[in-house]
Amino acid sequence: MSKKKGSSFFHRIKFKYKLSILNENTLEEVWRIRLSWLNVFLVSFATAVLYFFFIAFLIIKTPLRTFLPGYSDNNILSQQVIRNAASMDSIREVVRVRGEYMEMLQNICSGNIPIDSTTSVDSLLKKDYSKEILEPSEKENKFRKQFEREEKYNTGMVENAYAKLNYLMFRPANGVVIERSGGSSKQNILTVQMENASAIHSLLDGVVVYVSRTSEGLFEMHIQHNNGMTSYYKFALPFIKEVGDNVHAGEVISVPAKDSANTLIFELWENGKSLNPEDYILFN
Template sequence: MKRFDLKKITQLKYLFVIRKEQDFSVLSSFSLSALRILVLSAFVFLVIFGLAVLSTKTIFKRWFDASSAQMANTERILALSDQVDSLLIEVRKKEQFIDNIQLIIKGEPLEVGEEIPTSVPQANRTDGIVNQQWSEGTKKIMQEFQSPSAEPVLANRNSAASSDAGAVFFFTPIKGFVSARFDPVNDHFGVDVIAKGNEPVLAIADGTVILSTWTINTGHVIGIQHRGEFLSFYKHNSVLLKDVGDVVRGGDIVSIVGNTGDLSTGSHLHFELWHKGSALNPQEFITFD
């Protein structure tokens, strides 16, 4: 009876030859020992076995484990809930921005808790007002400069507005007599400048037109966003010469002075200047006479 000799088996060598079928010429050949074949076979077996176990656990767990499926569904629901919450917050901010713009152009005071829009990047037109797209920087600025009081804050030359205004040259929108000064206590957030009829109204600085519309109280109104987060509003115009989205340069004619709107009692320009949620006294930055 022959005895099983592992040593002899492992020392066996085999020659693998690849020939052409037509003429049996040798294309390639290589040799393998029995030991190498055993090691290679064991390695392939272990790899296939490991992949089979891994796939079995994950696939079967996904198919038959109710708790795993429930956890996956819960994660998806939470992710969708976060997205919905973020979208709702953005929608509320945009709605608040539009409401505040409408209050400003109507000359009405803001209610407690409301904010003045602080930045208007390039956006889409909707009913004569641009839709705000809030950036992270704008959110931080709004939180920093938010005022808890119901009335806009009066800024002076020692405030942040003065430092920002140092980099911006303001043109006089119209020359004339200031008949009503800045008085935020009585909800008058700008100045009234009496001028000759059909006088042109100029943009105070480079910027983008964010609204060009008409309201019952303030007539034809145009608003411009300037760098440094300044907003300027020109009310009671007889004619508006720029549309929403137009880019203007300082000194460009944007409208013609007029006497439109129920709050107007004569040909004049009501001009307002805002900065980071605060109403500014235009006469501290611009000379009208």
């Protein structure tokens, strides 16, 4: 009995039906199709599957996924809001500039150009500015005196003691001379106790001709200058120049360590003769 019912069910769903479309006036068959319930079910199922995959693709690959509850990414939304706000600001700025430009063109074309409020040329020529020069205040005078006093010692430059030398020398380092060797000796050597963080400078323009390290562990540099002079520097830290480098007057050749006591040994020679550096350079 059950087999009979099952066979009748399959027979029904597989039974073919004819669907026709007739012309109402002529009763002529315009279109027809043969269908069964099984065909309708299979076509409907395939359409539903395709529709499902199409919707899933849209949700996964497009921003539509942000509309799903719990799927929205706050960071992405925040970045998008920021980008949109920046774009709106840019658009507003462009519109404002173009509006001002069009307004300016309209005023120029119509002759409605506002007169500038600046003073005329004639009034500027007739004006006596010498009467408007203000006298320096007490603070200005104090600052000038302090500046002149500091510059007097910070430049480190004095004119050569000999009339035949008409150039200026830079002080090799800021500091105090703590030891002098010379007098009857043929070699004049100055030992300068440098100020904290005071750099070592080249005396004049010249070329580095010698860089080495002494047996006492000091670094030594010789600079040959254009006027026949040679300056010798001995320092505890390495120099930043090498043999063959050109140096300018006042150029830094060594940088000491901060917050440390540094001592510079300095000599000045001219054509093989040792000179007293204090005759040419003003130290503190």
